[in-house]
Every structure is written in C-alpha cells, then in structure tokens.
C-alpha cells in the first residue's frame with residue numbers, strides 16, 4: 644500500500660523531510676490550479692495596471708512600465724499547495740512587498756489586512772503582517788523566465804508562508820483594510836490562516 648503510494652507520487656528527497664509540512668508530498672512538476680479560465684493580455688502598456696486603495700493616504704494606479712521599473716529581488720523558497728503537493732527550491736523574481744509599499748501612498752495606521760484582487764474576480768485575503776515577511780513578493784518571473792499565462796502572467800502574489808492558494812495569480816489590485824474579509828477559497832471552506840506547518844487546510 645505504501646509502495647503504491649510512493650509510485651503514484653514523487654518522493655520526498657531524503658534529508659529534506661523537515662522541509663515538507665505534514666501531509667504533503669514533494670513533486671518536481673509544477674501543477675496548474677485555478678478557478679475559471681486563463682486571462683489573455685494583448686497590450687499590457689495599454690490595458691494593464693495595478694491599483695492600490697483602501698486604508699492608504701490616497702489611491703493609486705501603476706502602469707505596467709511603472710511597476711516593472713521598481714527594484715526587484717530574487718528568492719528561492721518552497722511552496723505548499725493545500726491539495727498536498729509541495730515544490731522545493733522554487734526560484735522567483737519580483738518586487739518584495741515591503742519594497743512595494745515605499746512606492747505607493749503611505750499606509751494609514753488602521754491598515755491591517757490586504758485583499759488581492761485578480762482578473763476574473765478571484766480574491767485572496769492576507770494579513771498585512773504576513774506580507775511584511777522577507778519572502779512575500781509581487782512575482783513576475785519563475786526560474787528566470789517571465790511567468791507563463793497559466794502560472795499568473797504578468798503578475799502574481801507570492802506568500803510562501805501560507806498554502807499556495809493565497810498566492811493570487813493575475814493580480815490587478817491590492818485593497819488595504821482595517822478588518823479581515825474572506826477571499827474566494829476562504830469563503831468556500833478553506834482555513835483562513837492557511838499555515839501549512841499547522842496543517843490548517845479547512846475551516847473548522
């Protein structure tokens with residue numbers, strides 16, 4: 644029984660068990676998971692922007708060129724999907740969320756939570772404190788290449804400390820709130836805290 648389980652899935656590399664949260668298996672693949680269809684973008688300069696609003700001194704909108712001019716970081720991190728696959732040592736490039744905050748109107752003191760708004764209506768809620776992590780970023784490259792359309796081109800959120808559903812693809816807006824408000828999967832019964840190390844998969 645255990646052998647057939649091992650054949651069905653990739654194996655966790657020996658010595659890396661402590662990097663794999665409970666109930667997860669390691670895969671070398673990069674599965675694609677989302678609700679709805681993959682958005683197509685014809686002319687990013689003309690049709691794409693990234694909006695910020697809510698508990699900020701002002702709302703703002705960055706064009707594609709403005710966003711891509713921001714300073715970038717590269718990180719290597721592990722991602723954990725609630726459907727039980729984990730992928731180790733994934734390489735990402737983009738704008739660290741903390742850095743991004745320096746380039747938009749100042750946060751009001753009341754700002755505590757962020758909703759990621761995506762094309763196609765998807766949303767994900769994340770506490771601001773989680774986005775202040777070293778690894779939280781607005782990512783546009785994976786493994787040295789532009790994100791592919793199915794993995795979120797041209798921009799996705801990346802919050803490696805949480806299950807991967809909070810890493811919202813096709814990001815178009817960030818709303819800052821003083822209170823928490825459930826996102827798409829959180830309303831469908833996923834656990835709002837979503838910590839893979841505590842195996843917080845589903846709401847109680």
Ligand SMILES: Nc1nc2c(c(=O)[nH]1)N[C@H]1C(S)=C(S)[C@@H](COP(=O)(O)O)O[C@H]1N2
Nearest residue numbers: 674675676677678761765794808810811812
């Ligand atoms: N816009 C959007 N982002 C999304 C989703 C979605 O349905 N729409 N699904 C989430 C879920 S459930 C997962 S597991 C990851 C999957 O990312 P991947 O397809 O790059 O592996 O994207 C997340 N981001």
Ligand SMILES: [Mo]
Nearest residue numbers: 676724725808
């Ligand atoms: Mo997911």
